[in-house]
Amino acid sequence: MTSIEDLRSKVETVLTRSRARSAALTECVDETDLTAQHSPLMSPLVWDLAHIGNQEELWLVRDVGGREPVRQDIDELYDAFKHSRSSRRALPLLSPDEARKYVSTVREKVWDVLGNSPLDGRRLERDGFAFGMVAQHEQQHDETMLATHQLRTGPAVLHAPQPPRSRVSATGEAIIEGGEFTMGTTLDPWALDNERPAHATYVPTFAIDVAPVTNGQYAEFIAHDGYDRPELWSERGWAHRTSEGLRAPQFWEVDADGSWWRRAFGVTEPVKPNQPVVHVCFFEAEAYANWAGKRLPTEAEWEKAARFDPSTGSVRKYPWGDAEPTELHANLGQRHLEPADVGAYPAGASPHGVHQLIGDVWEWTSSEFGPYPGFAPFPYAEYSEVFLRGDYRVLRGGSFGTDEVACRGTFRNWDHPIRRQIFAGFRCARDV
Ligand code: AVJ
Numbered sequence: 001m002t003s004i005e006d007l008r009s010k011v012e013t014v015l016t017r018s019r020a021r022s023a024a025l026t027e028c029v030d031e032t033d034l035t036a037q038h039s040p041l042m043s044p045l046v047w048d049l050a051h052i053g054n055q056e057e058l059w060l061v062r063d064v065g066g067r068e069p070v071r072q073d074i075d076e077l078y079d080a081f082k083h084s085r086s087s088r089r090a091l092p093l094l095s096p097d098e099a100r101k102y103v104s105t106v107r108e109k110v111w112d113v114l115g116n117s118p119l120d121g122r123r124l125e126r127d128g129f130a131f132g133m134v135a136q137h138e139q140q141h142d143e144t145m146l147a148t149h150q151l152r153t154g155p156a157v158l159h160a161p162q163p164p165r166s167r168v169s170a171t172g173e174a175i176i177e178g179g180e181f182t183m184g185t186t187l188d189p190w191a192l193d194n195e196r197p198a199h200a201t202y203v204p205t206f207a208i209d210v211a212p213v214t215n216g217q218y219a220e221f222i223a224h225d226g227y228d229r230p231e232l233w234s235e236r237g238w239a240h241r242t243s244e245g246l247r248a249p250q251f252w253e254v255d256a257d258g259s260w261w262r263r264a265f266g267v268t269e270p271v272k273p274n275q276p277v278v279h280v281c282f283f284e285a286e287a288y289a290n291w292a293g294k295r296l297p298t299e300a301e302w303e304k305a306a307r308f309d310p311s312t313g314s315v316r317k318y319p320w321g322d323a324e325p326t327e328l329h330a331n332l333g334q335r336h337l338e339p340a341d342v343g344a345y346p347a348g349a350s351p352h353g354v355h356q357l358i359g360d361v362w363e364w365t366s367s368e369f370g371p372y373p374g375f376a377p378f379p380y381a382e383y384s385e386v387f388l389r390g391d392y393r394v395l396r397g398g399s400f401g402t403d404e405v406a407c408r409g410t411f412r413n414w415d416h417p418i419r420r421q422i423f424a425g426f427r428c429a430r431d432v
């Protein structure tokens, strides 16, 4: 970022893009759909929309801008810690039209705040951090709303072109020599608190698959009785597999001939064998890895594979370098509504030749979500700190539903190990 004017225009670009996406996700369904509870795991879409506006009001209008509140009376309704997702529908929420009007009123004030902020000074404003954080927050909720769309029943309302087909073969493993690398970041201006600070991390030599596990490979695991062999599962994983009756990834169905079909955004079609598997929980990923004689990577291994350049000994923002992602690097931003075949993004490969670390599917790692040495909550404990050391596993790399503003080699996502409505798959690793 070269100047304040460039930074201001970058903020405008990312905020405008996130709002166009929020609008697209909430304009294609009617009022009944917007206020419905499509799953106990998800909020009504109209709650996400007004929550996006309320967080933007809190951080940018009130805090950065020092302006009068727009709607202080609704703060409690849209506080994610006050009401569980399944109880939000029963609250006296803003109607869809009121929510649209509210988010646009807030946004008008934000443009004014942006025009008047020097984007330096205190840490919240420096480098436009608060604006970047709010754009990331909106995009994260957009991805959550996309997951709600996937859970909703009825005809398709979202449409997108098919992702690219495989351009090169992407099979086998890469060996990453043991040694230290710099994990996390101190300097990336829009990195969130849990990605900080940069710290030297020693990672012993390991092997990592050059591509995520595909549907075809996962179907082999099913065909080899993977779901019926307790020895492949952790104790907790087996208990979950049994109590929930898991037999296949979420949204998969088998027909009379034994072929797999999957429902995605209102369309049922044959499972595509070369796409990364998606909608599996951590326990399923772990069982597959055991069946393959491998294991899941730790998050340090994943990040070293994604960022470390052995020719210079330094780290990159993305596997391909520091350049912002384009449609040739990675399947991001809801440009497509499904993962692309493995080998579809050779331009996005890492120096070690590892493909599709960014985009397509979030990748489960074996690591629990913990603080880096020197972690300091910023700007609020509720973003990460309250989740650290909870029952969460780290996911890395972003999915086809993740916007680039909320995706980079250091970005850490987390969820409960039983969750599979998120766009999550995995790749395997092993000791060498
Ligand atoms: C980082 C995706 C786990 O959705 O719970 C949204 C992001 N934090 N609003 C979530 C978030 C506050 C968070 N994840």
Ligand code: FE
Binding pocket: 051, 055, 080, 137, 141
């Ligand atoms: Fe939120």
